[in-house]
Amino acid sequence: MxxxxxxxxxxxxxxxxxxxxxxxxxxxxxxxxxFNLDAMSFFSDSDDQATASDELSEETVEKVEEVRETVGKKNQDIGQLVSETHEFYNETTGYGGISSLDWNKQTEKANTILSVLDEKMTDVNDEVLTKDLERIQKLADAVINQEKTEDVRALHRMFHDLDIALNDYNAYDVIWNATKTLETTN
Known part of the structure; x- marks a missing residue:
């Protein structure tokens, strides 16, 4: 009919x-x-959404402050790189930008990360932070050579957590646990 x-x-x-x-x-x-949105993100349970609770515990906040006072104060040069790079990733991957990356910009930033770390790694005296920075180097190299979105996401999360650990970055409600430096905060 x-x-x-x-x-x-x-x-x-x-x-x-x-x-x-x-x-x-x-x-x-x-x-x-x-708006550079990924339509599938509305229909899937993405891992980009916070996996931690919306509010961090008071104990976690205290531990973050302790890390800032120790590791952060001793590594202000690296903290500057972390802050600038975290801002870059917020601008280029946030609000759905991760689904439409400009690989020229990502590769250029990865090269910058590698050159600055080559220059400043010798000044870092914290063993745990050094391991995080070595992992960042590997991820930046992978971004240059493989252009995988997962590597950019991992770099963004590492710089997010390190910005919390080393700087006065307070605009966060989640710690991704992507770094060893903040691993003690759980």
Whole structure:
């Protein structure tokens, strides 16, 4: 019966429905493209969403402050690199940007990370921070050579956690546990 009604609609009715459907689909695609959104993120339980509780415990906040007072104060040069790089990743991967990365910018930043770390790693006296920085070097090298989104995400999370550990970065509600430096805060 439904098929009979569709045929009785005539060419004008079918054309009208087709134009409305194409307009709707085009508008949705335009919206997702203009805001660099990944449509699948609305339908999946992404690991980009915070896996920790929304509020950090008082004990965790105290441990973060302790790490800042010790490791952070001793490594202010690295802290500056961490802060600037974390800001770069917030701008280029945040709000759905991770789904449409500009690989030229990512590769350029990875090269910058490697050159600055080559220069400043010798000044770092903290063994745990050194291990984190060595992992960052490996990830930056992987970004240059393999261009995998997962490596950029891992770098962003490492710089996020290190920015919390080394600097006065307080605009966070989650610690990704991506670094050894903040591992003691759990």
């Amino acid at each position: 439904a098929k009979g009604k569709f045929l009785k609609m005539g060419w004008f009715g079918r054309t009208f429905i087709a134009v409305v459907a194409v307009t709707l689909i085009g508008s949705v695609l335009f919206f997702f493209n203009i």
